[in-house]
Amino acid sequence: MAVVPEECLDSIERIIANKKRILQRKEDLFSYAYDASFGIHCPDLVLQPISTEEVVSIVRLANQFKIPLYPRGRGTSLSGGPLPVHGGIVLDFSLWNDKLIVDPDDSVAIVSPGVLTADINAKANEFGFMYPPDPSSAHVSTIGGNLAENSGGPRGLKYGVTKDYVIGLEVVTPEGEVIRTGGRTIKNVTGYDLTKLIVGSEGTLGIITEATLKLIPKPAATKTALILFDDLVDSGRAISRVLSSGILPSKMEIMDQASIIAVENYKPLGLPTDVEAILLLELDGHPYSIEDEMEKVKSVCLSVGGREVIIAKSDEEASDLWQARKLVSPAIVRIKPTKISEDATVPRSKIPDMFKRLKQIKEKYNIHLVVFGHAGDGNLHPNIIADQRDKEEMKRVELAVEEIFKASIELGGTLSGEHGIGNMKSPFIEMELGKEGLDMMKRIKRAWDPNNILNPGKVFPEPGQKLVLSNG
Amino acid sequence: MAVVPEECLDSIERIIANKKRILQRKEDLFSYAYDASFGIHCPDLVLQPISTEEVVSIVRLANQFKIPLYPRGRGTSLSGGPLPVHGGIVLDFSLWNDKLIVDPDDSVAIVSPGVLTADINAKANEFGFMYPPDPSSAHVSTIGGNLAENSGGPRGLKYGVTKDYVIGLEVVTPEGEVIRTGGRTIKNVTGYDLTKLIVGSEGTLGIITEATLKLIPKPAATKTALILFDDLVDSGRAISRVLSSGILPSKMEIMDQASIIAVENYKPLGLPTDVEAILLLELDGHPYSIEDEMEKVKSVCLSVGGREVIIAKSDEEASDLWQARKLVSPAIVRIKPTKISEDATVPRSKIPDMFKRLKQIKEKYNIHLVVFGHAGDGNLHPNIIADQRDKEEMKRVELAVEEIFKASIELGGTLSGEHGIGNMKSPFIEMELGKEGLDMMKRIKRAWDPNNILNPGKVFPEPGQKLVLSNG
Incomplete structure (x- = not known):
């Protein structure tokens, strides 16, 4: 376990002038021992940087004293991303939210790491644009955390994930140098794509201090349908058939029978509990085209055995239909x-x-x-x-x-589609990547972070590490 | 300069049983000394591998004898990508085109490196899908070359570039190990994103032996307009205004006055030579919506000073309008x-x-x-x-x-949007990336390719290297 020596603390107080952003009291530290996954790991110190200069100085100091650093947003990680598993310093970026600029001429947003993800989309909307990635935590999670974990969300089907919208970064490297990757242009093939390497690297390859995000025109309208299937396999066929009929829905969510029953027990919405699956589907785009496409969706779903297709006639009806999906999480924790x-x-x-x-x-x-x-x-x-x-x-x-x-x-899939590996799935990563694949990743980590300062104990399994789902 | 020792040649003849795929005659070698850029660099040997096993054995042999390897598709690179600037062995992948599988249920294509890019889109079309990246060389360039250079094309505006469609790779590492990155799923956050690191690395980090490409539903219709601008600045304003009005065209091309005059001198199409710019714009999507959107485009363009908006009434008229853009290249080389x-x-x-x-x-x-x-x-x-x-x-x-x-x-831009750095732009790369940014890239290269076997002399500048635009 790392400890922070007195002499290092003196330097930190010179780096961060405002002592309120240096947290040392046990009760403060303890609130950084958790995220939304498992395990309790108390840090030795928490710092709340609000500038690139502060981050650079802290990272250099950490290298000098060999103290681990753990970047953290709002702690909504489901894979242990920000947990200080080896002790040391948590860097809480949630205060650094001063920059949220939307430039409509270049269709980009420039943001500080602590800005809330939903605020970016809201600001983009004011200019007729959209920031598509929509993790369900968007209203409480920071863009910095989303960038570290490459968050997804329901709109991933049509619009992709966080990474697909990052075109430029300012990054502090593990040894405390500032680099800028990418830029303000959508196309850029100058050298290796460090932007997309750093996004999703879970804070192990660099600390993101600013991001340039691509925005796209906001679709004019949306339309929602809820489709009931007696047979789960039919719902799978419906998904494939819709997608190969020239239609790309903005969302396409499934709920199995157990989810439906849980929701009905929690808050009766009148969903039939004898169906094996419900599909919730949203189309977006021009009002004419989604009207027409929804008719096609209906006939495709009925032709592969759908019991019933309920199409929302208004935005209110649409949110009523989406309630079913939104209630699953609160419903199941009641069990x-x-x-x-x-x-x-x-x-x-x-x-x-x-x-x-x-x-x-x-x-x-x-x-x-x-x-x-x-x-x-x-x-x-x-x-x-x-x-x-x-x-x-x-x-x-x-x-x-x-x-x-x-x-x-x-089945040809992956351990993680959108939550990240963290320390929750690292014991299993070699199963997917193979020894050689994992080795190529380790080589990058070692070449960039020779002192293993940034978020140690994540992504890569540690000797003898096993999945543990208990707190303490 | 590297030479290929006799003993190494013996081993190569055991690896590649068919001698026709081992090229040693001076006249054969000479046809690999060029690409579509500048400089003549004759290789010592050309091999035409058609399997992963062959590639693995060749790469291991090259490491043993410290012989440079240069992967090559059809040689349409505009930045010197496949040129054997340090001598050694060119690996010509153009014969390896046996696999082109479209799986409509997963909306993916699985391809060998030598498959022509246009053939992928054609095959996808048969199933109602599209492979969007459309470099102008698509009919003659291989997907392997496109992957190495992360090729773009006109559809980049709406659909992005090659990298945005690669979800999985089989790669032979610079030391001859086989790794699989990503997979068949659109979402994957297991470990570092080696897929997007390798795509666009210009053959310096690995040899791609198979790729899994994401396909999207083919839009039902397209619509084209040609817009004349007396003032170049107005055309720039038109572009921004169209994009912030909720419309995302599939293509938006510009031609300046010199291009227009060159085309008219080459083949008179009746374009007015007194305008400062022509915009060519294509919308795709549902027929209803693009009809409506095109009206909006027209009024936006006229409102910012467009002289005239010509909308194609049929596919034939659309290709006539696109002729103007297509003729620029042949027209200018006549000058x-x-x-x-x-x-x-x-x-x-x-x-x-x-x-x-x-x-x-x-x-x-x-x-x-x-x-x-x-x-x-x-x-x-x-x-x-x-x-x-x-x-x-x-x-x-x-x-x-x-x-x-x-x-x-x-102006906040980049050296290269879609052609790559190769050896043409490497003398300038530090200007964009800075010393530290370039250093982080070099660290990856050194960690992965300690013997500097794969495509040496590319991306990274060599001591004293300058731009040279002369052949020999």
Whole structure:
């Protein structure tokens, strides 16, 4: 475990003039010991930088004293991203939110790391633009955290993920140099793409101090449908058939029967609990075209065995339909207090197979499993509901999670579609990447961060590391 | 200069059983000394691998004997990408085109490196899908070359570039290990994004032996307009105004007066030669919506000073309008035989400034300069027309090119939007990236390719290297 020597603290007080941004009291430190995943790891110190100069000086100091640094936004990570697992200093970027500039002429936004993601989209909307990435935490998570984890969201199907909208970065390297990657142009092939290497590197390759984001014209209208399927496999066929009929929905979410039942028990919306799946689909674009496309969606869904297609006639009706999906998370934590939210992602055609595998895992380990998520891009969210105080149950859950990862990879998928690896999935990463693939990543980490200062203990497995789903 | 020792040749003959794929005759080698840029560099040997196993064995052998390897597609590079500048072995991948699979259920294509890019889109079209990247060389260039250089094209404005469609790769590392990056899923955040690091690394970080490409639904219809502007600055305003009015055209090309005059002299199309700029704009999507959007485009363009908006009433009329843009390249090489095609890219709002700077450069160095390109994304193609045999003129051209690069960077742009750095622009790369930015790239190169086997002499400048625009 790292400790912060007195002499280092003196230097820090010269770097950060305002002592309020240096947190040392036990009760303050403890609130940085958590994120939205598992494990409690108390930092030795928390700093709240608000300038590139401060970050540079802190990083150089950390290298000098070999103290780990853990960049952190608002701590909504589901994979342990910001947890200070080796002790040391947490860098809390949530105060650094002074810059949120939208330039309509270049269709870009320039942002500080602590700006809330939803605020970027709201500001873009004022100019007729949209910032598409929409992780469900967008109203509470910072863009810095989204950049570190390359967050996704329902709109990923049509619009891609965070990375697809980052065209330029200012980054402090692990040894404290400032570099600028990319720029303000959409096209840039000058040298290696460090922008897309750093986005999604979970804070292990650099600290992002400013980002330039690409904005796109905001679609004029949206239209929502809720489709009921007696058979889960039919819903999978509907997804493929819609997408190969020339229509690219902006969202395409699935809820399995367990999710539907959970929602109806929590807040009765009148959803039929005897269907095996519900698809929620949103089209966006020109009002004429989505009207016409929705008719096509309806006939495709009915032709592959859909029981009923309910099309919202107004924005209010649309939000009523989306309520079903939004209530899943609050509904399931009412069943039991501990929710293990996975994001195993499979090729779209393998969704029915994945559902079969999940059913087998559920029965084998006798766990409470509900499945929902971004069906259009194969990014499911199998959620296990358990009680962390029940050690025996948590043991079964750990085994089930490991088998979910295996199933996903055997079906040609990935451990993580949008939550990141952190320290939650690092014990399994070699299963997906192979020894050589992982080695090429380690080479980059070593070449950039020879002292292993930035977010150690993440992405790469540590000797003997295993999945542990218990707090303390 | 590298030579290939006898003992190494023996091993190569064991690796590549078919001797026809081992080229050693001087006249064969000489046809690999060129690409579509400048400089003549004859390789010592050319091999035509058609399997991953062959590539692995060749790369391991090259490491053992420290012989440089230069991957090559069809040699359409405009930046020197495949030129064997340090001697050694060219790996010609153009024969390796056996795999072109479209999987409509997952909306992906799986391809061998030697497949022609246009063939991928054609095959996708059969299933109702589209592979959007459309470099103008698509009918003759291989996907392997496009991946190495991260090629763009007119559709980049709406659809992005090659990298945006690559979700998985099989790669042979510089030391001869096989790794698989990404996969068949659109979302994947497991570890560092090696896929997007390798695409665009110009063959310096690995040899791509298979790629998985994302396909999207093919838009139902397209609509084209040609818009005349008396004033170049107005055309720039039109571009910004169209894009902030909620419309994202699939293409938005500009031609300056010199381009228009060149085309009219070459093949009279009836274009007015007294306008300062022509915009060519294509909308794609649902027929209803593009009809309506085109009306909006028309009124926006007229409101900012457009002289006339000509909207194609049929696909035939649309191709007639596009003829103007397509004829620029053949028209200008009739003026003088040597064409230096740059791809300096600036933020969209800086297009009028860039035009001003280009005009100054043209006058200062008394060169023949025409400007056209992908205006919507700021990716201009300033083309200098000269005669390579005229040493004095070429000296002026070299100075002008350097000043074009400087102008682009001063305006917040980049050296290269879509052609790559190769050995043509490497002397200028530090100007854009800074010493530290370049150093972080070099660290990756050294960590992955300690023997500097893969495409040496590219991307990174060599001591004392200068731009040379003469053949031999």
